[in-house]
Amino acid sequence: MKKQRVDYSGFSLRRLNEPRFAHAKLLVGWLVYFALYFITENLIPLDHCHVIHGFLDDVIPFREGFVVFYVGWFVLVAGSLAYTFFYDVESFKRLQIFLMITQALAMLCYIVYPSVQDLRPAFFPRQNFFTWILGIIYAFDTPTGVCPSLHVAYSLGILSVALKDRDLNPWFKAALGVFVLMVCMAVCFVKQHSSIDVVAALPVCLIAELAVYGRDYWKPRWNRLFLRPKKKIA
Numbered sequence: 001m002k003k004q005r006v007d008y009s010g011f012s013l014r015r016l017n018e019p020r021f022a023h024a025k026l027l028v029g030w031l032v033y034f035a036l037y038f039i040t041e042n043l044i045p046l047d048h049c050h051v052i053h054g055f056l057d058d059v060i061p062f063r064e065g066f067v068v069f070y071v072g073w074f075v076l077v078a079g080s081l082a083y084t085f086f087y088d089v090e091s092f093k094r095l096q097i098f099l100m101i102t103q104a105l106a107m108l109c110y111i112v113y114p115s116v117q118d119l120r121p122a123f124f125p126r127q128n129f130f131t132w133i134l135g136i137i138y139a140f141d142t143p144t145g146v147c148p149s150l151h152v153a154y155s156l157g158i159l160s161v162a163l164k165d166r167d168l169n170p171w172f173k174a175a176l177g178v179f180v181l182m183v184c185m186a187v188c189f190v191k192q193h194s195s196i197d198v199v200a201a202l203p204v205c206l207i208a209e210l211a212v213y214g215r216d217y218w219k220p221r222w223n224r225l226f227l228r229p230k231k232k233i234a
Contacts, residue, residue: 003088003167004085004087005086005087006085006086006087006088006089008021008086010145011024018151022071023092023093023096024085025088026092026093026096026097026100027096029096029100029103030127032103033100033103033107035147036103036107037107039180040107040110040111040114040144040145041113041142041144041145044110044111044114044144044145046144048114049114049115049116049144050113050115050116051115051116051118052113052115052116052117052146052147052194052196053116053117053118053119053194053196053198054194054195054196055121056188056195057188057194057195057196060188060189060195061189062125062189062190062191063189063190064124064126064128064130064131064134064181064190065130066185066186066189066190067130067133067134067137067186067190068130068186069179069182069183069185069186069187070137070183070187070192071133071137072152072179072183073151073154073155073183073186076154076155076158076179076180076183077154077158080095080162081095081096084154084161086170088165088167091161091165094161094212094213095120095157095158095161097158097208097210097211097212098157098160098161098208098209098211099154099208100210101207101208101212102150102153102154102157102201102204102205102208103150105204105207105208106148106150106204106211108146109147109148109200110145113147114124114144114145115144115145115146115147115197116143116144116146117143117146117191117192117193117194117197118143119143119191119192119193119194120138120191120192121191131189134190137190137192141192143192146192146193146194146197147193147194147196147197147200148197148200148201148204149187149193149197149198149200149201150181150201151183151184151186151187151192151193152184152187152193152197152198152201152202152205153201153204153208155180155183155184156180156201156202156205157205157208158176158180159176160182160205160209160213162176163177164213184198209212
């Protein structure tokens, strides 16, 4: 079922408090996030950061081809926000709140327990288009502020919202699930995150999931699964 486009005709900043446009104020969360990102990336000394390195990181090989999924994540986030903003306001609200919670928790972790990873190769074993892209990413993205991984947290949040949308095609949901899995793997294969960062993102997502969906979505399902219905007295 194709959703109708949300009518934003007449939109202006003066009308943000109107119920019709109020959800757009949630986008301010990104300004807060980018401000905190600047602080954690530039104002926390490197010698204050704790090295995040797990035993799996020594087993997972460097595979530059996974940069396709790593970069594709940016399209996934922007596309999901744009689609829900223009076609499904309720899903947009849930997705944006989910992402804001993961952002807040991750930034708290980055400030309280600053992290850095030492996984990037000293030199690329091969020179190709993929390593060229990774070279650009490495140059602009410092290896600090890595645990938990927001790449993973955002991806799982987008998947969570999509799976609960009854109007989305099941095949699209399955394809999205595969893509999210590849993103979670990619952060390790391109040596942007430790496997610990991936695992650390899971409880962050769980907190966001319960905050966004706990009462309205999961509680009824929990009750049906684990609470036996009372027998009627004849």
